Amino acid sequence: MSDVTAAASTSVREELVGPGRRPVTVGIVLLISLIAFENMGVSTAMPALVADLGSVDLYAWPFVSFVAASVLGTVLGGRWCDTHGARWPLLVAPAVFGAGLLVAGTAETFAQLLLGRVLQGAGAGVQGVAVYVLIAAVYSAAARPAVFGLISSAWVLPSLVGPPVAGLVTDTVSWHWVFLGLVPLVVLAMALVAPAVRTLQPLARGGDGDGDGGTRRPQVLLPATAAALAVAALSWAGQEADGGGAASWVVGLVAAASLGVLVPALRRLLPPGTLSARRGVAAVVLCRGLIAGAFFATTAYLPLLLTDVHGWSLTAAGTPLIAGSLGWSASSAWQGRHPDLARPVLLRVGFAGVAAGAAALLLVTPTWGAAWVAVPAWTVAGLGMGLGFSAISQLLLEASPPALVGANSAAAQLGDGLAQAVFVGVGGALVATAATVALGLSGLVVVVVALAALGVWVSPRTAAPAPR
Incomplete structure (x- = not known):
């Protein structure tokens, strides 16, 4: 290692864990870990929870209410951070999330549970943007890749231990403690972050009186509310299409109306040129949706592939997911130690890794396929995801004017969540309509490979436009 590289590495380490910076770094990681533990734990505890407070036909609504509230919180949080800085969002959002944990953890009725989930979703949405x-x-451009590596690592432990711990707590104590057990950690995270945000101001102040540095931005309350309601309605339609009690024409009408509301709302909420991959921040936001849709849609159906087609146990079927999480963490940590590498190139390599890992699953999806291939295949996809996702986070901040960091971060997270919802839904439709589960999942893998290949093509456009 050269003296220059060693000095740069030492400088980055000081920025992350030096005496004045360690609390905020630990606080950020803890805030992200809380969202991850809540996500993994609630999914595990949901069957017991719904059996206690409701009925199986209400199973999707705790998830729907969280997603809809997080959509609204993400968009409004971006505007709040841009106009007033991240100080209050970083204090209020964890408090709202913690209040949601308390409300859900003490729920005696299904309505109270839904209220808690709404508060959790709204807090998580605002918090995600405020962290960016x-x-x-706070951090220099050289230190940000390492920060994003830590954020990726913050998902690994919850992915590994969250489901079994939540299952153990639910079986031996009560599902209530899956929520309540996280409250002390929320308090700790707020105590760590609060000193660092006391003096935070908007990244730019502005020419139009709205704190945006003269950059014109549309009003977001109405389209954000419309998008949240449309996502909730689409989720309901997906649930009913999978065996709910509503008539098929009603489901189709709701789905069509939801899309009719969602599409124009997204045109107001996403950067102009997102769908056409305009060079710069629009292409970055598009890549976030492509890589999230490809990776998480496949992750959702891998256990089904291994259990239904190849007869693996549920425990064994989780092995590729663990391998993918470890690969993601390893490559994300590696890129954090190389801030000098071009992020569009890393993003392209990341998309190629996801495409290669997904394509290898075509050797797994047939009934005659080799099921063991899923483990190395999803390790490769995880390695690609760690490179690609971290590169997108860095590129997003590089491409965003200071006054629009919050809005663009919100757009990226919104595109991420919607892409996951859409392509998980596509997978469900393919499985439901295909002659066999194996055939439907083969179709999903082809779709995912096409998404990742499109990302390989779009990646070079994420570089900032050359100055005129």
Whole structure:
């Protein structure tokens, strides 16, 4: 290692864990870990929870209410951070999330549970954007890849231990403690982050009186509300299409109306040129949706592939997911130690890794396929995801004017969530309509490979436009 590289590495390490910076770095990681533990734990505890408070036909609504509230919180949180800085969002959002944990954890009725989930979703949405704005305000460009590596690592432990711990707590104590057990960690995270955000101001102040540095931005309350309601309605339609009690024409009408509301709302909420991959931040936001849709849609159906087609146990079927999480963490940590590498190139390599890992699953999807291939295949996909996702986070901050860091971060997270919902739904439709589960999942893998290949093509457009 050269003296220059060693000095740069030492400088980055000081920025992350030096005496004045360690609390905020630990606080950021803890905030992300809380969202991850909640996500993994609630999914595991949901069958017991619904059996206690409701009935199986209400199973999707705790998830739907969380997603819809997080959509609204993400968009409004981006505007809040841009106009007033990340200080109050970083204090209020964890408090709202913690209140949601308390409300859900003490729920005696299904309505109270849904209220808790709405508060959790709104807090998580605002918090996710505020963390990005905090990173842009506090850490140098050289240190940000390492921060994003830590954020990726914050998902690994919850992915590995969250489901079994939540299952153990639910079986031996009560599902209530899956929520309540996280409350002390929320308090700790707020105590760590609060000193670092006391003096935070908007990244730019502005020419139009709205704190946006003269950059014109549309009003977002109405389209954000419309998008949240449309996502909730689409989720309901997907649930009913999978065996609910509503008539098929009603489901179709609701789905069509939801799309009719969602598409124009997204045109107001996403950067102009997103769908056409305009060079710069629009292409970055598009890549976030492509890589999230490809990776997480496949992750959702891998256990089904291994259990239904190849007869693996549920425990064994989780092995590729663990391998993918470890690969993601390893490559994300590696890129954090190489801030000098071009992020569009890393993103392209990341998409290629996801495409290669997904394509290898075509050797698994047939009934005669080799099921063991899923483990190395999804390890490769995880390695690609760690490179690609971290590169997108860095490129997003590089491509965003200071006054629009919050809005663009919100757009990226919104595209991420919607892409996951859409392509998980596509997978469900293919499985439901195909002659066999194996055939339907083969179709999903082809779709995923096409998404990742499109990402390989779009990746070079994420570089900032050359100055005129």
